[in-house]
Amino acid sequence: MADSERIWTAALIVIGDEILSGRTQDKNVAQIAAWLNVQGIRLREVRVVADDSGAIIDAVNTLRISNDYLFTTGGIGPTHDDITVDAIAAALGVEVEIHPQARAILSGYYETRGGLTDARLRMARVPAGSSLIENRMSGAPGIRHGNIFIMAGVPHITAGMLDSLTGTLEGGLPVLSATIGCWVAESEIADLLASTERAHEGCQIGSYPFFRQGRTGANFVVRSTDAAMLDRCVADLSARLERGGWPVVAGGI
Amino acid sequence: MADSERIWTAALIVIGDEILSGRTQDKNVAQIAAWLNVQGIRLREVRVVADDSGAIIDAVNTLRISNDYLFTTGGIGPTHDDITVDAIAAALGVEVEIHPQARAILSGYYETRGGLTDARLRMARVPAGSSLIENRMSGAPGIRHGNIFIMAGVPHITAGMLDSLTGTLEGGLPVLSATIGCWVAESEIADLLASTERAHEGCQIGSYPFFRQGRTGANFVVRSTDAAMLDRCVADLSARLERGGWPVVAGGI
Numbered sequence: 001m002a003d004s005e006r007i008w009t010a011a012l013i014v015i016g017d018e019i020l021s022g023r024t025q026d027k028n029v030a031q032i033a034a035w036l037n038v039q040g041i042r043l044r045e046v047r048v049v050a051d052d053s054g055a056i057i058d059a060v061n062t063l064r065i066s067n068d069y070l071f072t073t074g075g076i077g078p079t080h081d082d083i084t085v086d087a088i089a090a091a092l093g094v095e096v097e098i099h100p101q102a103r104a105i106l107s108g109y110y111e112t113r114g115g116l117t118d119a120r121l122r123m124a125r126v127p128a129g130s131s132l133i134e135n136r137m138s139g140a141p142g143i144r145h146g147n148i149f150i151m152a153g154v155p156h157i158t159a160g161m162l163d164s165l166t167g168t169l170e171g172g173l174p175v176l177s178a179t180i181g182c183w184v185a186e187s188e189i190a191d192l193l194a195s196t197e198r199a200h201e202g203c204q205i206g207s208y209p210f211f212r213q214g215r216t217g218a219n220f221v222v223r224s225t226d227a228a229m230l231d232r233c234v235a236d237l238s239a240r241l242e243r244g245g246w247p248v249v250a251g252g253i
Numbered sequence: 254m255a256d257s258e259r260i261w262t263a264a265l266i267v268i269g270d271e272i273l274s275g276r277t278q279d280k281n282v283a284q285i286a287a288w289l290n291v292q293g294i295r296l297r298e299v300r301v302v303a304d305d306s307g308a309i310i311d312a313v314n315t316l317r318i319s320n321d322y323l324f325t326t327g328g329i330g331p332t333h334d335d336i337t338v339d340a341i342a343a344a345l346g347v348e349v350e351i352h353p354q355a356r357a358i359l360s361g362y363y364e365t366r367g368g369l370t371d372a373r374l375r376m377a378r379v380p381a382g383s384s385l386i387e388n389r390m391s392g393a394p395g396i397r398h399g400n401i402f403i404m405a406g407v408p409h410i411t412a413g414m415l416d417s418l419t420g421t422l423e424g425g426l427p428v429l430s431a432t433i434g435c436w437v438a439e440s441e442i443a444d445l446l447a448s449t450e451r452a453h454e455g456c457q458i459g460s461y462p463f464f465r466q467g468r469t470g471a472n473f474v475v476r477s478t479d480a481a482m483l484d485r486c487v488a489d490l491s492a493r494l495e496r497g498g499w500p501v502v503a504g505g506i
C-alpha cells in the first residue's frame with residue numbers, strides 16, 4: 001500500500017462533568033475534528049467521560065492503542081477536580097513528575113501575577129517522559145506523551161495549542177469535501193443519492209436534512225481524498241438533481 | 254440501600270460522520286444531558302461514532318449493558334447513510350421489521366406530501382420487538398427497544414421526542430446545582446475549593462475558569478442530590494471566598 005493510501009486516525013477524550021451535566025456546550029470536538037482533517041488525520045471516535053479516574057484510564061488505554069493519535073481535553077488546571085495528568089500517568093504505568101521547562105514557563109508567567117504557588121505548580125506536573133505543547137494564550141502548557149496529546153478544556157486555549165502543533169504530525173491525504181444544497185425532502189431523492197454514491201467509488205455522500213421557514217431541504221456533503229473524483233461526483237449529483245427538477249445551490253443552503 | 258439512593262445512569266451514542274468531520278456542531282449531548290438530569294438519571298458517558306456498522310454495534314453492546322439506559326441520536330432517516338436501525342438490530346441479534354404503527358404514521362404524514370415511497374417506508378423499519386417514541390415535529394417516530402432509545406439527529410426533533418418521554422423513565426433523585434462566580438484566578442483558590450469540598454460530604458464543587466475582557470475569573474458549580482446540603486456548601490464556599498477578599502456573584506458570572 002502506498003504511503004498516500006494509509007489512513008491515519010485519531011480519537012478524542014473529552015474529560016469533564018460540565019459536559020455530561022449539560023451545563024457546558026462542548027466546542028472542542030468540532031475544532032479538533034476540523035483541524036485533524038487538515039493534517040490528513042481522521043477523527044474516528046470521541047468519548048466524553050466524567051472527572052473520574054477509572055473512566056479516564058479505561059478510555060485512554062482503549063483508544064491510544066486503536067488509533068495513531070489520542071487527544072484529550074480538560075482537567076489540566078490547578079484545582080482538585082483536575083485529575084487528567086494523574087489518570088493518564090496511571091493508565092501508562094508511569095510516575096507523575098514536575099517538568100522543569102513547564103515549571104520555568106509557569107514561574108515566568110506568574111512572576112507579575114502573584115508568584116508560583118503550590119496550586120499553580122500543579123500545572124507543571126506531567127506523566128514521566130512527556131514533552132510540552134506550547135500554550136500561546138495563557139501560562140500552563142499542554143503535554144505530549146508518545147501518541148497522546150493532553151490539551152486544555154477552554155476552547156480558545158486548545159485552539160492555540162492546535163495552532164502550535166500544525167504541520168508537526170504525520171498524516172495521510174486530507175479528506176476533501178464539497179457541499180451542495182436543494183429544497184427537497186431527502187426521502188424523495190434517497191435512491192438517487194445511493195445510486196450516485198455507488199457510481200463514484202472513493203466518494204461518500206452524506207445527506208443532512210433541515211427545516212427552515214416552514215420548508216424542507218437538505219445539504220449533501222461529498223467527501224473524497226481525490227480532488228478529481230470529488231469534482232466528478234459533485235457534477236454528476238448536481239446533474240441528476242437538476243434533471244429531477246430540483247435546482248442545486250452550490251456551497252449548500 | 255434505599256431506592257432514593259440508587260443512582261440511575263445513561264449513556265449516549267452520537268452517530269454521524271458530520272460530527273466527526275467537524276462539519277456539524279453537536280447540540281444533542283447538552284440537551285439530552287440536561288433532560289436526563291431532570292429525570293433523575295445521570296449521563297455517564299458519550300461516544301461519538303462514525304456511520305459505520307461495526308463501530309455502532311460495539312458501542313451499543315458495551316454501553317447498553319453497563320448503563321440503565323442507552324440513547325442514540327442520528328442515522329434514522331431515509332437515505333443510504335442511515336444505518337442505525339440495522340446496526341442496533343445486529344447488535345441485539347434480532348431481525349429488522351416494518352412496524353405497523355410507524356407505517357400508518359408515515360402514511361398519514363406523507364398523504365399530502367407525495368405519498369409513502371419505498372425510501373420513506375425505510376423510516377418505519379425497527380429492530381423486532383420495538384415500540385415507538387412520538388415525533389411531535391415531523392413524520393418519522395423514534396424507537397424504543399428495551400433500555401435503548403433511538404432518537405433523531407436533528408436537534409429540534411430530538412427535543413420533541415424527549416418531551417414525549419418526560420416522566421416515563423424510572424430515575425433517582427435529580428442532581429441539584431448552584432453556581433457562584435468570582436473575579437479570581439482559580440489557581441489562587443485551589444486549596445480553598447478542595448478543603449471546602451472535603452468539608453461537605455455529598456457535594457461536589459466544579460471549577461470553570463474563563464478569560465473575559467482581559468480579566469481572569471471562574472465559576473464554581475456545586476452539585477448535590479440534597480437541597481439542604483447544597484445550600485450549606487454554597488453558603489460556606491461564598492463565606493470563604495469573601496473572607497479571602499473575592500466578592501462572590503450569585504448565579505455565576
